[in-house]
Amino acid sequence: PRPCGTSGKLQLCRNELLGTGSMGTRVYKGFFEGSLSVAIKKIQQECLQGIDNILIDDNMAVQQVNETRLLRKFNHPNVVRYYLADSDLDFVYIALELCEGCLLFSRLH
Numbered sequence: 001p002r003p004c005g006t007s008g009k010l011q012l013c014r015n016e017l018l019g020t021g022s023m024g025t026r027v028y029k030g031f032f033e034g035s036l037s038v039a040i041k042k043i044q045q046e047c048l049q050g051i052d053n054i055l056i057d058d059n060m061a062v063q064q065v066n067e068t069r070l071l072r073k074f075n076h077p078n079v080v081r082y083y084l085a086d087s088d089l090d091f092v093y094i095a096l097e098l099c100e101g102c103l104l105f106s107r108l109h
Contacts, residue, residue: 001031004040005086005093009033012040012093023047032083032095041094045087068094 001011009032016029018039024047030040071082081097 004030004042004091005088007084007086009084010038010040010086010093010095012042029098030095036083037098038083038095039098041092041096043092043094045090045092071096 001013004010004012010030011034012028012030014028018027018029020026021041024044026042028040028042030038032038068082068085071080075081080099083095083097084093086093086095
């Protein structure tokens, strides 16, 4: 694992890509505060610049910010837990609860 962000609380495992998403988002396995396994969303800063003044039509960037704001408010066993948002010059990192297992879809087929 390699440190990411400026807080020193996140370590990202570059060789353990869990998935990809909109706006170049990549999700990696990582660690929060050294030992807690988490999923770390890595989002390019340029995709989120000017987010407070962003047009409503830019749904992808708005969705990322809204998702983070909502997750900060929830503490429920059926909602993925939010741990930390951090950044550096190039990326924003969002640490979330790591849900291990498989997708429901794959269990149904």
